[in-house]
Amino acid sequence: MVTEADGGQDKGDALGLKPLVRDVPDFPQAGILFRDITPLLGNGQALRTAVDALARAYPNIDSVVGIESRGFILGAPVAYALGVGLVLVRKLGRLPRATVRADYALEYGANTVEMHTDAILPGERVLIIDDVLATGGTAAAAAELVERLGGEVAGIAVLIELVGLRGREKLADYPVTSLLKYE
Numbered sequence: 001m002v003t004e005a006d007g008g009q010d011k012g013d014a015l016g017l018k019p020l021v022r023d024v025p026d027f028p029q030a031g032i033l034f035r036d037i038t039p040l041l042g043n044g045q046a047l048r049t050a051v052d053a054l055a056r057a058y059p060n061i062d063s064v065v066g067i068e069s070r071g072f073i074l075g076a077p078v079a080y081a082l083g084v085g086l087v088l089v090r091k092l093g094r095l096p097r098a099t100v101r102a103d104y105a106l107e108y109g110a111n112t113v114e115m116h117t118d119a120i121l122p123g124e125r126v127l128i129i130d131d132v133l134a135t136g137g138t139a140a141a142a143a144e145l146v147e148r149l150g151g152e153v154a155g156i157a158v159l160i161e162l163v164g165l166r167g168r169e170k171l172a173d174y175p176v177t178s179l180l181k182y183e
Contacts, residue, residue, distance in 0.1 A: 133171075133178060
């Protein structure tokens with residue numbers, strides 16, 4: 001696990017997860033190296049290892065925020081493991097009731113995310129979960145939504161951190177945990 005406290009040391013190989021992440025060049029566009037986590041997700045023991053490691057890093061939270069879409073895959077079992085609820089951060093126009101929204105930049109574009117206005121209670125300690133930390137834009141937008149609703153971001157946890165894109169810098173105000181690091 002990679003956290004601020006351990007100086008960024010990558011322990012993902014010790015967990016046996018890195019061999020289950022597949023490199024896909026030029027996806028979703030030329031020049032992007034996509035880290036495909038579907039082999040990891042398809043391995044029950046590896047999925048359990050990842051979920052347990054993410055949950056163990058944040059034992060005292062009130063809810064988990066999963067970012068669309070792969071953040072849902074990891075966020076739901078982490079919320080279950082912690083005995084808390086799951087809040088969804090979705091792309092624009094996919095939630096049926098009143099929402100708050102935030103814009104953000106991606107490694108290869110821009111987007112908007114939103115959350116229901118009643119999803120977070122004031123003072124609630126929240127863990128934000130996503131599959132990959134790249135530029136930090138999506139996680140920063142999710143944190144903005146949590147804080148606008150009066151919640152406290154207890155941490156941001158991801159399966160993979162793409163170190164070269166420096167997303168952790170954008171999230172400097174929050175504890176960040178990543179299980180695997182790639183340059």
